[in-house]
Amino acid sequence: MQRDKFFKEIENVRHPNETLIKTHCAYCGMQCGMNLRVNKATNKIIGVEPRYDWPVNLGKMCPKGVTAYQQTNHDDRILKPLIRDDTSLKGTKDGFREATWDEAYDLIAVKFKELQEQYGKDTLSVFSGVSMTNEKCYLTGKFARVAMQTRYIDYNGRFCMSSAAGGFLRSFGVDRGSTLPWTDVHETDCLFIAGSNTGECHPTSMFRVWAVQERGGYLIVADPRETAIARRADVHLDLRPGTDLALANGILNLLIQNGYADADFVNNHTNGFEETKELVKEFTPEYTSELTGVAPEKIIRAAEIYGKAPNAIVMFARGIEQQQKGVDNVSAYTNMALVTGKIGRPKAGVATFTGQGNGQGGREHGQKSDLLPGYRKLTNPKHVEEVCQVWGITPEEMPLPGVSAYEMFELMEEKTIRGLYLLCSNPAVSAPNQNFVRKALKGLDFMVCSDFYLSESAEFADVILPSVTWSEDEGTVTNLEGRIIKINKAQEPIGESKPDWQIQVELAERIGRGKYFSHLKTAKDVADEFRLASKGGYADYYGATWDKIDKQDGVFWPCKDENDPGTPHMFLDKKFYHPDGKAKICALPYRPPAEEPCEEYPLRLTTGRVVYHYLSGNQTRRIQFLRDMCPDPFVEVHPETAAKYNIEHEERVRLFSRRGEAVYKVKVTEAIRKDTVFVPYHWGHDQSINLLTNPALDPISRMPEFKACAAQIEKLELKKVQQ
């Protein structure tokens, strides 16, 4: 049990006709603990009660968490399988009829077989998400490769977490999003937070952030916008979107020049220091300022604070990761911790804020096009052999590595991929360059979508399978600390909906691959096979039994066997996961965003979240309270920029880039740079900002550049006059 100084023993309110089910929030990577109130007589979830004893959030919840329970019995739930007979209506909500499970399964089996016979096994694809349990993530990887026998599987973590994974793998040889538990955050002396709007994206971290300042500790925030967290920062590095690499190099240069490097740590536990030292020399405060737009004195002050701090944590999120150099950005900020030796001990380290509920576990167990369970690689014959033994197939039967998420749409467009099984994801909102992606989805020969609401992506499907919400199933997820936690079932699935793992087992039977799946009769069966499949991998979950998770308030991976309590702090022995046991300090030349402003598109567009909505908004836009608080997207514009374009607060404007356009209401605020505009990304159809965003991919993580592209803004009336 990890209790910190904020922990207070508080009793929950209990009503005689109710049961409290301990579980975790459906949304972001914080996975806050909560109790669902369940009516004993009707077996329905009726409300929420804080879970004061959960060490990560101590009962605290954001507005999404408070209202998450309203998902399950919502009127919009899909209760029966739906089939669309008229394909001309694809891309709309219309044309679906209710069907039986048998009818839906038969149709899928026939269509899959037809396509594969005509175009080869790899003509089918799987696109999944990481808002699902580790067990489901694991089984989806197995289902694609063993049941569907296709190489093309990837997941929406490519839009969210893969750059953090790539950066950590390169720097440390292992990718665990946080090197320390969250309870350490408030005890550190300095938080360096880059590209994270923590107040809106991970609000339940905020009491720890403020606690650092309350003790006299420091907060440094790098963000183009003056977010709630930047407002109170000791130094706000208000950089141009897409210039993080220059800023990190500039700070690293100052840390080295001003004597804050830890020579012992660098010599004994790292490689690459000299090369990096040479490279960052040119990033003087003045040159860095020229590239980033941040005043030199702010850069100097930030480096001084981080350098002097006895303990410090570098934290970051999508702001630095959703760029075509996201992996470099992650490694560059990680360099700060490695050069100063502020890692491998409590209260100091590196952490990324995970966006999706299981962004960590979901990327470790084989949904990624090149990975197998336990972070094993498809390109490593030994790894393939190990997984084949668990799955009961031969290495020859194992499909080759596929391509990344966005690249799958490119293959759909060129008809290499003709069939898609989509689950727990909504790429018709969340992928960049929407005009292209929607065309690719519409052109598919056959598409199956598993979801509990009719999402924007489900509108392109031929068959929709009703799946369950998080509270109607059980399993484990891994939160942003690397803590494996247990999601508990609070009510039985409503209507005819089924958990995805059960759908996959039944579907495997229909397509003639049942012998590899038929032994999985409960979620626990899947969990046991999954733990075995991860055994011996970097992300080893074998020892994280459901019992142990309950007893210990979660288990940090790696957890190798029954007697291993898990690993809350990484690298305490100063051993990193590269073959020589050393971490890599990376020399990273600066490169600008893929698209720079020009005469035609003079503004920089950046995107992000609002606190009331989650990802594509498919879930949160349906919750009354959240919709009331923020019904529509908006574009944030600085007053001087607004004046230049003769636009006013709350006026509707056309925003456009090389790829598309959309109309938004203007929100004038001084809290944004003059050369930048911001739009939140939770809306679909013609409100989607991803109509404009740039699909330029990071060479390593294959993550698109959501955070910086060139755009232009236009007064709507003006356009009418011109026409």
Place this chain on the structure above:
Amino acid sequence: MKKRLYLELENCIGCRSCLAACTQCGGHEERNRNYVYDVNPLVNRQTMPLMCLHCENPACARSCPAQAIQIHETGAVLSALVEKCIGCQNCTIACPYGIPKFDTEQNLMYKCDMCIDRSKDGIPPMCASVCPSNTIQWLSDSEIEAKKNQFNLNNGKWVTSMPFLEGETNVKVNLPGILQGVTKLF
């Protein structure tokens, strides 16, 4: 041990969890009874929760001709009693903080009652339970005193207990901007 609501306004991130949580309190009928105010939305993101301060001598209760507004033994000023409220709306006009709202359908005033079904048993109100930024806290008098000393402010402006508006309140407020006085570690 008696506890009070304590508002650290500087901490507010404008997430409105307190509003969502308020709808979850038993007896609130899924309506929030607290509010969040954007201080200057065109300039920055400073926000502040706005809720009943539970005055010791509340204007709402004083102005009520039907004695429908009860003061609980814990100090919480409760919503209007259904059987007594005559719907005159004196209370909504009298409150200097603009807190009581009027439900025309029920012909009844409703306001923050400090989640009395929770707070009477020492369980924090829902807003204080969930507030992710520690803006709304549920503290004992000694903890509040420690806060006061921590910030070393002796300027007489620290809490709303100064003799203005309604005098002494059961909710204590720490105004924005004062944390700048904290001595930094290095």
